[in-house]
Amino acid sequence: MMQPWITQLTPLSYLARSAEVFPAKPALVHGTESLTYAELREAVEVRARALRALGVEAGDRVAYMMPNLPETLMSMYAVPLIDAVLVPVNTRLAPAEVRYIADHSGAKVLVIDSQYWPAVTAVAAELSTVETIVLIDDEQYAERPAPRANPAGTRVLTRAEFLAGAAGDASPVEWSVDDENRTLSINYTSGTTGKPKGVMYTHRGAYLNALSEIVHSGFDTDSRYLWTLPMFHCNGWCTGWALVASGGTQYCLREVRGPEIWRLIDTVGITHLNGAPTVVSTILDATESHELAAAVTITTAGAPPSPTILTRMGAMGFSVVHVYGLTENYGPYTVNQYQDAWAELDQQTRAGLQARQGVGMIVAERARVVAPAVPGEELVDVPADAATMGEVVMRGNNVMKGYYADPAATEAAFAGGWFHSGDLGVMHPDGYIELRDRAKDVVVSGGENISTIEVEQAIAGFPGVTDVAVVGVPDDTWGERPKAFIVLAEGSAATAEEVREFLRERLAGYKNPRDVEFVPVLPKTSTGKIQKYALREREWGGHTRRVKG
Known part of the structure; x- marks a missing residue:
């Protein structure tokens, strides 16, 4: 049994501390908008009370479909601050995928940036648990949202209407938790081989992983961090908590x-x-x-x-x-x-x-x-x-x-x-x-295992290559063989034979791709991972792949 003087670990404590230690220091910057640590804490508490006014209770799920904006970072604190569970949603998902995650998680509230309004309205009538949609309009974004509508009777609030709900709530919020193993967030996998799975993070895990980020990335009070990694991806690798803990300044970047x-x-x-x-x-x-x-x-x-x-x-x-x-x-x-x-x-x-x-x-x-x-x-x-x-x-x-x-x-x-x-x-x-x-990407050619990463790294050394992906394609003799999809820098006139000649001194013959295709872009996830399954599906039409994957 944990002794009563031992406190539970939670990344919420990082903001509570920094707001006291660095109250006037810039914590968050987005264009012309800037918040100090004291202002960030206050803004988070307002949003926590606003969520509570919408009926969000302990254990309820709150989904956020937002780019790298201040509201997104605030959600990492505001939602768990009332013991609710944050569900970050990939901003590049199709409407059906958004619906699946909202329904599977049982989200009660869905907060979205106005840019993604079309993806939500397309399935709003089918959302089974969402009671309220909060529409955030980024005033610094050049494109304006479509006119607001009320889909299938679902309550839709603007940011102003949402935040106004906090006005009547004077009850305190606690910057601590009674169980560090409480679920803090549910992050959904990409679902490239099936339905996305909801990965549960705890307060303890997020607290400790944020500490790792501070140590290994070298964050301190002088750090000025730019958000080029999606905040929805693994809660931004816990970096939003790490920078707050270290007293650094975070710069939001929509795109x-x-x-x-x-x-x-x-x-x-x-x-x-x-x-x-x-x-x-x-x-x-x-x-x-x-x-x-x-x-x-x-x-x-x-x-x-x-x-x-x-x-x-x-x-x-x-x-x-x-x-x-x-x-x-x-x-x-x-x-x-x-x-x-x-x-x-x-x-x-x-x-x-x-x-x-x-x-x-x-x-x-x-x-x-x-x-x-x-x-x-x-x-x-x-x-x-x-x-x-x-x-x-x-x-x-x-x-x-x-x-x-x-x-x-x-x-x-x-x-x-x-x-x-x-x-x-x-x-x-x-x-x-x-x-x-x-495991699903290994090319098994004539009984030999070929690492696509090894081949890709060899190709990356060829002058003019800016991106590359290697997948297995059908082969009547060997079962499958590697094929390279290459993106060249503008102005490059490289040929497939030149690439293969370059690789002859760097790879065994059976690893050297016989097929080389130059493409303008490679299919990727929102976090920059190449979607090899999309390339394989194109190549394996009408064939049966007999290897794992």
Whole structure:
């Protein structure tokens, strides 16, 4: 039993503390709007009372479908402040997907940015639990929303009407919780292989993962963080809580655009940002890009960054923190912990070491790479030989509570007492893991396993390549073979044969893609992950793929 003088862990305490310690310090900036820490706390309390006025009670779910705006960050505090559960919704979802998440989570209130009004009105009549829709109009957004309507009798409120509800509530709000294992938020997976699953985060897990972010990304009171990572994605990797805890300043950015990112880097002195490698490429490839006058730390994840990208970032002056994780891990779980001895290595060798996924973060347990599980038996680690592939498994404080309303999926995910990531990798002798592929993405050609990540990283080194994806395609002789989809920089006139010739000295013959297709863009999720399933579906029409996936 926990002693009464031991308090429960919650990220709410971070804002309560910073509002007292840094009351006049800028906490949040969006265009011409700026809030101090004292003002942010007050704004959060107003929204918490407004939600309570709508009938939201402890345990109720409140869904937010918002871009990276102040209202979105406030939701990370306001909803759990009344013991309710936050449900962040991917802003790029189709109407049917929005409906599924709202219904599956049982959301009582749905708060949306006016930009996404059409996606909600299309299914509003079918929402089974939503009683109120709050329509947020971003006054700094150039496009204006469509005229407000009342779909199927659902109550629709403007932001002003919503906030007015707080006026009659003088009751206090408590910046603490009575159970740190209470569900704080439900974050839905992408659902690329089935219905999205609701990943439950706890107050304890979010509190600890935010601490990890502070340590590994190096946040402090001088940090000026730019929101290039969607806040809806794993609650922004818990970064919104981390920056508040460290007393830094957060800059909201509705859309990821290279020119605006560089303007803010140059004018306000951005020190940190997060994003997938595709976001990094957007920054590096912008016409405004230039060598930095002061270091900017980019924490990147979502796909293994190629050594080529890492080398470019280092040359421009960016400091790279490479992390790895899943929605089920609050975002980051491992970090490529930099070793001082690497500074003595040549740039290419050092970049190769930094491309690995690394070791468990400071609040995480050591990640394992295990052989295929045998039901009823202990998980067995593969040799740490940098060659034997196995599945990456994790457990600890920054692993989800479970899947909401899905005990069967939860049980399957934790077979053997560890969370099974579905990612395949190797363990290096120094204890660093390196991803080789998703289990469903491995190309099995003539009995040989081909890592698409290995092939992609080799192709990324070809001059002019800005993006690449490799998938398995049908082959009458070998079952399947790798095919490369490549995006070239503007003005590049590279040919498929030139790419293959480049790879002959870098890959075994059976790994070298016979098929190379140049495309203008690759299909991606809102967080920058390449949707390989979309490429596979196009290639496998009329064929049966006989490998996992």
